[in-house]
Amino acid sequence: MACQTMLVKITPPLKIKEISSLEEKATTETCHVRKTWVLTKSHLHRLQICEKCKQWTASKLGVKEFLPPYIGDDLELSDLLTGVAFASGGSGYDPLTSIPATATSSTGQLELFLEYKDKLITLVGEEEATRVISEGIYFTAMGANDIANNYFSIPLRRHQYDLPSYVKFLISSAVNFTMELNDIGAKRIGFFGIPPIGCCPSERKHGSRECDTLQNQAAELFNSGIEKEIERLNAERNVHDSRFAYLDIYYNLLDLIQQHDFYGKQLSHGESQ
Template identity: 80%
Template sequence: MINESRESVVQSATMASLRRGLLAGLALLFVNLLPLLLPCAQGAAAGTGKSKISAVFVFGDSIVDPGNNNNRLTEARADFPPYGEDFPGGVATGRFSNGKVPGDMFASRLGIKELLPPYIGSDLQLSDLLTGVVFASGGSGYDPLTSIPATAISSTGQLELFLDYKEKLKALVGEEEMERVISEGIYFTVMGANDLANNYFTIPLRRHQYDLPSYVEFLVSSAVNFTMKLNEMGAKRIGFIGIPPIGCCPSQREIGSRECEPMRNQAAQLFNSEITKEINRLNAEQSVPGSKFAYIDIYYNLLDLIQQPGLYGFKEVTEGCCGSTVLNAAIFIKNHPACPNVYDYIFWDSFHPTEKAYSIVVDKLIQQNMQYLILEPLDRHSSAWPHAIVEDKKGWSNALLDRWWQLLLQEKHA
């Protein structure tokens, strides 16, 4: 009897130990998986109103233009095949890719809506206006000179469109509701690539006025002014997406080489480094109370795909599915055939990534950065745990570990 009692005690202790080990293992697993689950949690929260994201607004260039240039007299258009061949319905909407572009993906991942429409030239419903639109224009940049050759909507022009949007929304729903939508919206700005690739390195005027570091300093100043004006117009949460590794775009690579063009990439890196400092400064100064600014790094996330294509299911890095020269993008490939195996390609045309590449990069950006813009501090004693929205990954990890530790203590004393 004594031996049986001892064996029972040992078995109970062993089972308790195994349960504790299992709980601890699950805790660590859950914490490690949390960044992957965060976008889903955000989408659900957005749907219930807990995250207080009213709408998504995007400013920028062809990376995010969903069709604002369609009726403009410009070479920077994409409202014709082969663009849009993988878009829902196979429609060429004006998006510079084979399918959706980052603005759509941000809106979708955040649980707002599946597609983010252009502000210009589309039959917008009230529901579209209430949940966000895009003001971006292919060919635009922070430098006012950049948009002129492309006859694009300049960054200043995009701010004017935003002002027009505010007035239109106010007339439809009243000032109080308009202000709520604006203040609870999340904003993204995506410019700078054209300033370098299609202006400084292509048109001689700016090179006569500035050496490269000075021009980057000018661009950074222009970008900060744009961000401050947007902030003063009511945008409180602004995600500032940096310049991608433009030297690795098929049309920008060194002629006859499979290597990325180093000078363009160095310029992009310098801009991203300097704008990060300015974003930190804006956060510290808080000229508009309640504002949040975040630098979002597209450079290294896209570069990772380019340097390790096989890891992400790509086979072709240096060529675009629609061609690789400066004449294999926008109006120049109207009705031209695309490659038959687009999913092997990182780049759709000679300058813009494929929907697959965009989707991978946007997922990375959300996992790494969104919490700094859209999450609120966690009340660690709140009954809403674990559905509460928190300030950062550390907040999540600490709260989860606290909760798992409580479970372990309960198990220990059970």
């Protein structure tokens, strides 16, 4: 099973040097990104990121230790101001990716976020709700499930696309997702690239246990493509006070995998560190 998406929203907005600091910390965290979420200093949501990354970020920013699910039975209205999760593990930019995992698609998560926005307007008024959403910082990190759990695991997309064409389809879907999010009111959106998914235990080659080079190449192709699209979005949408940024996690994680002895030692069963 691969990993997936994140959307972080922070209010009040961070200064550029603070964003760089957050980027540096995020890229040195050794966790698999798998969901999308929204995080705010006084206000935190998540549309999809791995539990460790999400809880690390929420805790470091002093928001709270646990994010209740938006569709949970125990959700209180006050949680809309302090943080809720829209996460649905197993989804991706490709609408077909979420079906085998019975997950909420990226489109479905945006619909839930629109529903959240309506509730927020009812709770604090349209002006304050607009401010809360527009002053946030959002991070998204999808694509890994699309490649590992869809393209390389289910034959349908492989019959429709060769790998470069499928990656282009994902990039186009990611851009559309971003523009929809931007149109809802999100103005600062960061993209975490896809990690080296070919090195996940489930994706390694049987026998040799080597990383799957083709899946890693697909991740690199997506990352380079989305980085170029982010540059284009910045040029086209900066008139609306919108900012987009790319955050690489691929090479740090790959270095950790390939140079693991540098980061620590392997312990045998029962051995203390």
